[in-house]
Amino acid sequence: MWFQWKKQLKKTTKRNEQSGQEKNGINRTVESELQRNIETVRNTTGNSVDVVIRRFLLGKEEGIPAALLFVSGIVDEEMIHQFLLESVVQLTVPSSYCREEALVYIEQKIAAAGKMKRIKRWSELFLALMSGEVILLIDGVPEALSVEAKGGERRAIEEPVTQLSIRGPREGFTESLATNVAMVRRRIQNPHLWLEAITIGEVTQTNVSIMYIKGIASDEIVEEVRRRLQRIRIDGILESGYIEQLIEDQTFTTFPTVYHTERPDSVAANLLEGRIAIFVEGTPFVLIAPTVFIQFFQVVEDYYARFDIATALRFLRVLVFFISLVAPSVYIAATTFHQEMIPTQLVIAIAAQRESVPFPAFVEALMMEVTFEILREAGVRLPRAVGQAVSIVGALVIGQATVEAGFVSSAMVIVVSITAIASFATPSFAIAISARLIRFLLMVLAALFGFYGILIGIVLMTLHLCSLRSFGVPYMSPLAPLILSNIRDTLVRFPMWALTERPRLINQTNMVRQGNDQRPKPPNQPEKEGDNH
């Protein structure tokens, strides 16, 4: 049944494509008669109002009929008027030129515009038109000239919203691929910073670029990234999340195996470590691959702050991740199975509070955790003004009313709040949300088997983490497998001068980050005379 249906679907889509192509004449080339060309454009674009067809007469004397085509909104209209239209209208094509040569003449003569190319096929013409280029058609010439004039309204460069920092650059990526690439280029001014462009999405034709530093990034991984991107066959790419899900090593895991960031300095740092960045048009989130687990606990600021502070903060972050993972399950385990492990006075206090609570600890914890997740979800989606109201309701509901009503104990409220704060303190949202999911699993295990359940859950999670790979690189490296030379920049961060090697991924050749003699020393002091007597 299913296969038959699928076959049929394939057939019909194929037929549609064929008929569509025939109608649009996508495969045909541009004709020489201007009127017919314009008809084709009108038909193909369905007379869309934003496709502007500006007819005019070329040259002062002769007046060859010509037309400019562009899509308003995605082109720089000022540029079109100032440079293109004015210069083209006022241009005088010498009479010795025949019409076919007029196009070549214009191409050579209009230096004001940047990129230009001549196009013969309709398919190319429409791709250029839709990506924001201006098309010049001349009557009697079976060719078109496309001039790049991309523009239109875009969001300005702002501070990144998801990855704030106290010290460090304040600019974040925008939705424009070209701007994003430029931001990284400004940071790494090196000809070996290579950029490869491909188009993904049968319908959306989204521009995607791979960026890496030739010589530092391993060719093998670059090839792997390229291969995985090229095998994507999908109608559209609207955000880098699409790409992430189509190129990751394993889908059935809660842990992210591709890192994404909004910060150009983070991308630059990762490129210098030999990783590969994937830019996608239309989103400020740039993908980084290969990714290891420990990266989600590192932020760029770690390298801007001094090493002792950075190390302390990294320990804190791992602790925080752990708390957000196990806090409610430890509460469940301790109150249900292992009361003897709690100090006596505390256990009496908790028991007194729980006396009025009609539910077992697991139900109590589950209720509060679910309430909290609801509140958080509501807060994320709501408009800012209403969000305030949610937080007030949440604070009242979680903080006071439930305790006073005797639904939950106040100890549980403390646990939930600590969990929530811990989960917010995890630097990466992607890893915090996987902790949120696993937390519920651990809660079930704790309710069934107490600490034994939690331990088993953690062993299972570790096994799973160790089985993951990101573009062939073990996810838990350099901790497991242990790479001693890379341990300097994992949970701890050694002083800057001690970070002499890049992280080991796969088959790199250029591993040295800096020399061994970078340790700063005080200037050579002259021998003290007092020492000699």
Next chain:
Amino acid sequence: MEQARLSARQLFMLAILFEHGSAMVIPLGVDARQDVWIAILCGMVFGGMLFLVYYRLFTYYPAVPLTSYSQQIVGPFFGKGIALIYVLYFLYIAARVLRDFGELLLTFAYPETPLFILNAVMMITVMYATYKGIEVLARTGELFFFSLYLTAFLGLALVMMAGLIDVHRLQPVLEEGWKRVFKVVFTQTLYVPFGEMVVFTMLFPYIHQPEKAKIVGCLSMFLSGINLAVMMATNIAVLGADTVSRSTFPLLNTIQEIRVANFLERLDVLFMIALVVGGFFKISLFFYAGVIGTADLFRVKEHQRLVYPLGLSVLLLSIAIASNFSEHIKEGLNIVTVYMHVPLQIVLPLLLLIVAAIRHRSSRFFFTKQEKSKRG
């Protein structure tokens, strides 16, 4: 055999975790009373010699596990028989350790939970690990190696801070002479945990740097011997030989003695970490050896397909091998040692080694003869 490569360090850590496994929590060799640490160290020395036997076999056949080279040494018929015996042994010991583990957990923390459930949960984890393969298990081992050591040091530091250690409890040393110590060595400590290194005959072919296999094995046995000796000595120094020899879990009793600053008390969870992590690695490695041995013996290409049937068998076996804990312990001390550990850890490997050595010598002889004839 799987397509996998382990570094020497990974194998070392796995061996350490394996040796500590259940030996850490059970009353290991307590019949030697306050001389238990000597018994453990002696067990280590003799265990080291056994290991050299396994290592020598590995050097003759560096690319294949025990179940394969037994067939090359004594021919396919007897070789397959030996391989089958070893596979069954590994699986049986996996079931035994699982039973030990479940019973310990049951008596110590979950008196009302059915043994089967506790064992099943552990077995699911072990099956998952085996399913994922030895590389994943080794990486997990690296992570837990450090956390286990950290826990151990924390525990030792707390015991010292609480001022529980009384060195006089370790005296008199060798009260009844060497006889008692050696009796314990040759009935208990030699086989568990040191003789159990025979499992690594199944794992050594994975090692990336074969020349390091010897140092890995010796160093891991040495380190775990020292650790276990220190731990049992601590137990006796804290509790006294009398209490330790009567206790089911000396380590737990020691940990329960800890009281620091009126706050850090009843740290049973430390014991639980040691129990679960150690138990997991011990069962996993035995089970893995059993699974991979079966795959090797019966020419099963993907060992993953054997994980579920064999895992279920081990789980059921762990319940069926004894009707209660005392029976289980008695079997372990009397029957298993005499009929399984001694022949399979000592006698068979030695026999295999002797035959292999003779074969290699004769083949070398043969080859040289051939070469000579070629030259001639």
